[in-house]
Amino acid sequence: MTDTLPAATGTRVPAQRRPAHDSGPASGKPAPPGRLRSSRPDLLLCGGLLVTIMLVQGWNISDYPTLSDDEGTYLAQAWAVQQGEGLAHYTYWYDHPPLGWIQIAVLTWIPALLSPESMTVGAMRGVMLVVSAVSAILVYVIARRLSLPCWAAGLAMILFGLSPLSVVLQREIFLDNLAVMWTLLAFALAASPNRHLWHHFGAGIAAATAVLTKETMLLVLPAVLVTMWRHSHQDTRKFAVTGAVTACALIGFSYPLFALLKGELLPGAGHVSLWEGIQYQLTRPGSGFILDEGSGSYGVLQSWLYYDRVLPLGGLAGALLLLVTWRWSVTARSLAGPALTVAILAVLALRPTGYLPAMYVIQALPFLALVLAGGAASVAHAVLRRWRTEAEKRGVTLGRYALAGVLVLAAGAYVVPRWYDGDRTAVTADANAPYEAAAEWMASEVENPEDTRVLVDDALWLDLVHAGYEPGLGVIWFYKADLDPAVTETMPGGWRDIDYVVASPTVRRDAVDLPNVKAAMNHSAPVAVFGTGADRIEIRRIQPSGAAR
Template identity: 80%
Template sequence: MTSILPAVTAPEVPAQRTAVPADRPGGLPRPPERLRSSRSDLLLCGLLLVAILVVQAWNIADYPTLSDDEGTYLAQAWAVQQGRGLAHYTYWYDHPPLGWVQIALLSWIPSAVSPGSMNVGSMRAVMLVVSGVSAVLVYVLGRRLSLPRWAAGLGMVLFGLSPLAVVLQREIFLDNIAVMWLLLAFCLAASPSRHLWHHFGAGLAAAAAVLTKETMLVVLPALFVTMWRHSHRDTRKFALTGAVTACVLIGFSYPLFALLKGELLPGAGHVSLWDGIKYQMSRPGSGFILNTSSGSYGVLHSWLYYDRVLPLGGLAGALLLIVTWRWSVTARALAGPALAVAILAAVALRPNGYLPAMYVIGALPFLALVLAGGTASVAHAVLRRRRATGERRHVTGLRYALAAALALVAGAYVVPHWYDGDRTALTADANRPYRQASAWLGTRVEDPAHTRVLVDDALWLDLVHAGYRPGLGAIWFYKADLDPAVTKTMPHGWRDIDYVVASPTVRRDARDLPNVKAAIRHSEPVAVFGTGADRIEIRQVRTAAAGGAR
């Protein structure tokens, strides 16, 4: 290695010149090497960051509706904090654990100050840190990809203030944390100074993204395209080799962890990484996304319900950049984000793939950047001056007027829709039934320590703080059928259950869980909170020796 280092570091000198290197993609102008030294960039980014954090923080605990996935990740983070292992139940390699380890670190101080506040609603506040960092990284990446200041700011606004982004970035999802690491990797890959350690760091950040949420793996080709285009030609091989090596070695720590625990391959009496991968690869698909009767179409419809501008405009922007790649400087600069959008769209368009609601989170920053980049490309074409001196002033005036008219038309469409969507996020209370159910279970059950309740993970920590025994009293409903460590404590099956908290998630998934289904069928509601499909029923099992209500 010592004989290689001088050859690697020597080419760094030309990369520091102020002149544009000959190998800079498309002859792009050099973006600011240090954004922190640009007052205009700092001021614009800072103002936009404050606006994004205010909108995302306002009413964050009450909207959107709590999800079981949020509760699962937070409960797993609580288990890490309490030294109970990697999960509050048997860890079965559903996702790599790095994601909720980070949540545990983020929520450590607030949970230490107020242990009872360790629930989904209040702990959503920790996601503001992730959202804020990601929003800044979107701006930094836009500038490093040679977007003008206004276009980088537009990308930051699209990413942080779209109603779709506000709703999803508030929730405690692993995807949000993974996107932060992925954006860091892209920023390092596009670093204007092009030091080798930046590319190694990009590989490490990419590995952290994948170990946070494994679906980020599909975006890595776009990351390496960005690294290829922004690396110095004399050190490109070393840079890419170092980045790939760093990413692979860190990524392999996960199967190595399973191997050291004796859980890499299936065997009697333990879970395995292979079974987890097999489950993820064989889980039932949700249908073709354009088939109106499929579950995937329902997911797409839910995204477009919140915002059509960012998903559809981003796809249009990516298509525009791909089509104009050969003669557009902006298109060549944004080749990486455009490729990321194309890959994610292709994966979503699989004929019978599984499409979760949070899948779009991984696409949000790239949709925002390509939409902003496409807007910048169109603006540049509209405002480009003619070479003929005699008609320059007249044509330029007309084009500025046309650009202003287009901006007004776009604003007239976007602003009302975004205003309605963000106003809902700032004012609606979707979680009142959850708070009421939590209060009832905490005050109306006489002996929580000896009462067994099936509940979804959105309420699991609330019950633990109310005195129910973790895993024995408060039982995540899936585990009553799927975890042998829990089922062996239920020798009489559903008859050993006292209450079922029938939330929409529990009612939906109970059809495939015999114990849960039987407990609901042999129970009667003693309290109902909310109405319609979103109601939460607290049902007492009729044959159980329940602690009773006061």
């Protein structure tokens, strides 16, 4: 926990000028919100909820959801970092900063050393539990530091960790999950009750790390700054904010400096460049307006709401409530940072020309949980206060705990059945059996894999590397058969130089735009099929005669 770190390195605010809520255990007053080490109820509640969250997220983690291409990409890059050689399945072109998969490499280092063959997407999802655990704890800490009561902090933790949408997305090996963890650390340090300068500098460092993990976290930095401004002491505020911004900027500039030192900052002949990567991210085709039923963004929105409507829609409503009541609500002012984060992300998602990836919502999940819990706390406080006033007028004994119990039961009656179905699917379904069977077949049924060339998607690439296929030229990420000159030069015969195609849904979908892959598909026959329907995986052997199948 951040609160257990020594405070000797910071500049303390003089005790006589410190606000009352800054008083700590030494003064004989209750510990400030967020100091879990001093609060047994907080520790017990946070610990109990953490165990529950880890059980739900960890159970059946390798089998659900279906393996994704992005997971394969990030894990393959992490594996290449561990190998210390240029063995990645495609050339790094500044699509994302490399710090993300460097962290994945660190997380998977020990499992990979103990069992190298387990360095596959399904098996390595378990390391994401570490990230989820840290993030869930930080959500609770932030809620307490932003003055939410204990029960509301617990609610935020439950919303963040047990929503079916969270369970599905936090299991996957995504850079976004790592970046969210660092962003939450930045918020926790920015709202530190101790107000040490090193906490604010640390917030800047954490924020920069989040951006270098996934560049989209740049959008959240204004909200971190707002939180720091509100929670820093007025006497040292300018210095603290300046130091945090400076620390963030200096670390952030290491990325363009890295590109500059490699001679890859600007476009040029024979190399990739950071500028081209940024240009691509800013000019990639949009996915349409999120409320247009025919757009790709609408489909992404529906995929989120398929898993859970409570957290996304309830969180948006909570953010709107807090922003509207900001002037006269203490809770709204305390949660200004998370509410601003939700507002920024929502506005950007509504851009008609923007591109909306499926994992975009990951960076919003903890803040949706915080503002929904904050909105619930604000409404509950208003209702209980009104109930108390009316009861006192009528001389009726106040049954506030009974009323609170009724409100909790009503909310639970709406949420629990919806979450139960989604979470039950997550802990029981086996969506990856076709992938596992295909990997096993390629490992056991193909003779001389070291001399065999096969096209695969990202999710299966590492499985075949561990099965003995040569990285890069033996097991080939299917895009490279058309788009990478280093590979196409070794294929003078085009599709005839390929032995197998593992036709997953991704390969079948994208083969239409890749001539060599399309030809290989058309001149091959299935020798094994795993699964049924659109999710099936076909292992197709190339037919040298050229007969189309």
